[in-house]
Amino acid sequence: MPYLPEKYADLEQFCAEWALETSQERHLKRASSSMSELQAFYDAITPRAAEILTYLDTFPLDALPAAERRLLNLCLSLADVSLSVEKYRVPLLPDAPYSTKFRADTSALG
Amino acid sequence: MLKRPEKRGLPGPRVRADNTCRAEHATTGTQTMADTRPLTQAFPFLGTGPVSTEPYTSPEFFELEKERIFRREWLNLARDEELPNPGDFVVREIEPCNASIILVRGEDRVVRAFHNICSHRGNKLVFAEKGTNSSFMCRYHGWTYGLDGALKLVTAQDKFFNLDRADCALPAVHCETWSGFIFVNLSQPRQSLREFLGGWADFATGYPFERGTAPAYMSYELKANWKIAVDAFQETYHLGYLHRKTMRNMYFTPQDHSGSFLSIDLYGPHRRYSVWANGDYKPPESATVEHLARRFGRNINAGATAGETPITDLCPGLNPTRAKNWCWENAFVFPNLVVTFTPEIWILSRFWPLAQDRTRWENITFYPKPKTASERFSREYGFCHLRDVAAEDVDTMEGTTKALLSGARKTMHLQDSEIGVRHLLHTVENYVRPKPGRAVAAE
Numbered sequence: 001m002p003y004l005p006e007k008y009a010d011l012e013q014f015c016a017e018w019a020l021e022t023s024q025e026r027h028l029k030r031a032s033s034s035m036s037e038l039q040a041f042y043d044a045i046t047p048r049a050a051e052i053l054t055y056l057d058t059f060p061l062d063a064l065p066a067a068e069r070r071l072l073n074l075c076l077s078l079a080d081v082s083l084s085v086e087k088y089r090v091p092l093l094p095d096a097p098y099s100t101k102f103r104a105d106t107s108a109l110g
Numbered sequence: 111m112l113k114r115p116e117k118r119g120l121p122g123p124r125v126r127a128d129n130t131c132r133a134e135h136a137t138t139g140t141q142t143m144a145d146t147r148p149l150t151q152a153f154p155f156l157g158t159g160p161v162s163t164e165p166y167t168s169p170e171f172f173e174l175e176k177e178r179i180f181r182r183e184w185l186n187l188a189r190d191e192e193l194p195n196p197g198d199f200v201v202r203e204i205e206p207c208n209a210s211i212i213l214v215r216g217e218d219r220v221v222r223a224f225h226n227i228c229s230h231r232g233n234k235l236v237f238a239e240k241g242t243n244s245s246f247m248c249r250y251h252g253w254t255y256g257l258d259g260a261l262k263l264v265t266a267q268d269k270f271f272n273l274d275r276a277d278c279a280l281p282a283v284h285c286e287t288w289s290g291f292i293f294v295n296l297s298q299p300r301q302s303l304r305e306f307l308g309g310w311a312d313f314a315t316g317y318p319f320e321r322g323t324a325p326a327y328m329s330y331e332l333k334a335n336w337k338i339a340v341d342a343f344q345e346t347y348h349l350g351y352l353h354r355k356t357m358r359n360m361y362f363t364p365q366d367h368s369g370s371f372l373s374i375d376l377y378g379p380h381r382r383y384s385v386w387a388n389g390d391y392k393p394p395e396s397a398t399v400e401h402l403a404r405r406f407g408r409n410i411n412a413g414a415t416a417g418e419t420p421i422t423d424l425c426p427g428l429n430p431t432r433a434k435n436w437c438w439e440n441a442f443v444f445p446n447l448v449v450t451f452t453p454e455i456w457i458l459s460r461f462w463p464l465a466q467d468r469t470r471w472e473n474i475t476f477y478p479k480p481k482t483a484s485e486r487f488s489r490e491y492g493f494c495h496l497r498d499v500a501a502e503d504v505d506t507m508e509g510t511t512k513a514l515l516s517g518a519r520k521t522m523h524l525q526d527s528e529i530g531v532r533h534l535l536h537t538v539e540n541y542v543r544p545k546p547g548r549a550v551a552a553e
Contacts, residue, residue: 088356
């Protein structure tokens, strides 16, 4: 069984680091990455993000197959990472250092 | 201009018969213009002078706050949806009163509140944060209580001496619910919850809280005074400055960057105010992901909601001036509950004082349950953005608390749109050090 849906297999290289299950893990990963690492991940996923989401929308959210769930988790990492890349140009804003210490949980969203 | 709600165009404040007050700013088209006439004019009892920093820094003042506010007033602990079935329970801490409270839905579907203490030798009865039980058994010696708090079983009862079982029921705590908000009161309440909420409940009536079936959580222990933490949610003056990187151009325009809001109501100790968004805000072309997040589902941060107010059909109290550039309502229930209303999602924050310079902050955003991956993505974007914004607030709350503790400044200065800060301080003073003759909005 493939780790990602076949037509997105080339994104497999990002899965180990970015296909994370929880918002907390994804945010810690964003915070501990360099700007060039964030940019590389962003550049790889962003051009295909709209297409990926359209593809994932063909499945019920609460019954995503494992490969599709991993793909969605990549996208959820992109949502967080994009703030660094598109808005702040730093991994975390220097005036907001404690976001990694918040207890955060978005699991009820599915 | 200030307007009388019932006679548009006449300037001047209005204090209503039910002891609530409103002030409004005029709007022109989709833009709010900073008005030269102060909203504060509507609330003469609040004054306009500098305010004392003592309530934020004094340990003695904090001791009085604990006894005269948190031990006496209604406090929101949970939402009704957290306890859908008989036997469902949550345990919530009220640290300023050293109280641990069990909220449990009984077989009769009524939610009751009890102190979390075994009547035998005072052990903490329930150690879990939540769960479903048919009874509560103390792990120390096995005393067991029903969902109604009654003592059901005493192990080795024949070894006790004239045990009064009725007196050994769990200590009940006053518990009432309004529109799904479960409140408790650790004292004998002076008034019912509905009476306490007063005009605030009228304002919020009809809002579809129950649509927010997917809660997302943030919490943190702040090194900050609880009122300083609340204050960050009581004005929009700081949005264009502290949040200039996270919310650039969203909530202010070149014409208005004073933090003015559309209107404000005070309801005794509670309040609400209407916030406008820059309807012209668009993410830069290069912000592909932000555009994508805004395309799939609206969000408080991923896309201002200017121009649409269908929610007022359900909840007419929102955006009372019916401004076209309204985007959210920020509301406060004394002493420690902030509720933000938007057309699609709503957010609450509770602030629990731990010491005069420490506060436990809990924040819950209630989203409609996403049906698609796109919607899920959009919500995650909004949550991550809100987390970054909140992190800026947190760092500032801690910085303010630390700086004030130096004692170098004895006063602070509040501009017109910081009425909420002034009102909270005024209300706290009324509870902590009531003075005969003081104009009271809190009684």
